[in-house]
Amino acid sequence: MHHFVQRTMVLWVMVVGTFAHAQLQVKDAWVRQVVQGQPGTGVFMTLQASESLTITAASSPLVGVAQLHSMSMEGNVMKMAPVDALPLAAGQSLTLKPGGYHVMLMDLKEGFSKQTSVPLTLMYKTASGKNSSMVLNVPVLASAPSPQSAAQVPMDHSGHKDHSSHMAP
Numbered sequence: 001m002h003h004f005v006q007r008t009m010v011l012w013v014m015v016v017g018t019f020a021h022a023q024l025q026v027k028d029a030w031v032r033q034v035v036q037g038q039p040g041t042g043v044f045m046t047l048q049a050s051e052s053l054t055i056t057a058a059s060s061p062l063v064g065v066a067q068l069h070s071m072s073m074e075g076n077v078m079k080m081a082p083v084d085a086l087p088l089a090a091g092q093s094l095t096l097k098p099g100g101y102h103v104m105l106m107d108l109k110e111g112f113s114k115q116t117s118v119p120l121t122l123m124y125k126t127a128s129g130k131n132s133s134m135v136l137n138v139p140v141l142a143s144a145p146s147p148q149s150a151a152q153v154p155m156d157h158s159g160h161k162d163h164s165s166h167m168a169p
């Protein structure tokens, strides 16, 4: 493969964050940027499967531990807990997002700064019991990617606080 083509593909993956496999499609994948020394960070994405399957695990060479996590409010406290699996019904999408399901990365071997990407492998099992996996190259971002251009969205920060820092996974 020509170097130029390879580079273009890497850029495309970093910008779009879309991945497809035989049964599994991943959209809008991103890792929240984090400095080294932080206890962990989260990976978020939208998953869709053409046939029902179950996400069973995740791993990355850049972290010591990768776990599937849920996040929920208990009283007024956000609680995270590992989940054994994330079932996907055929044709239905499941969104991993801040405050909900996410892939938790812990024991980080380095900080993850913006404009870089993190390799992540998702392991899954099909309805027929076949184990498979999908390798993603997930872009590191400060916040969720938006399909809209930021320049076209007038923003007014005066009236509200940014809550995202409180629920950093």
Ligand SMILES: [Cu+2]
Pocket (backbone or CB within 6 Å): 042, 069, 070, 080, 081, 102, 103, 104, 169
């Ligand atoms: Cu978590």
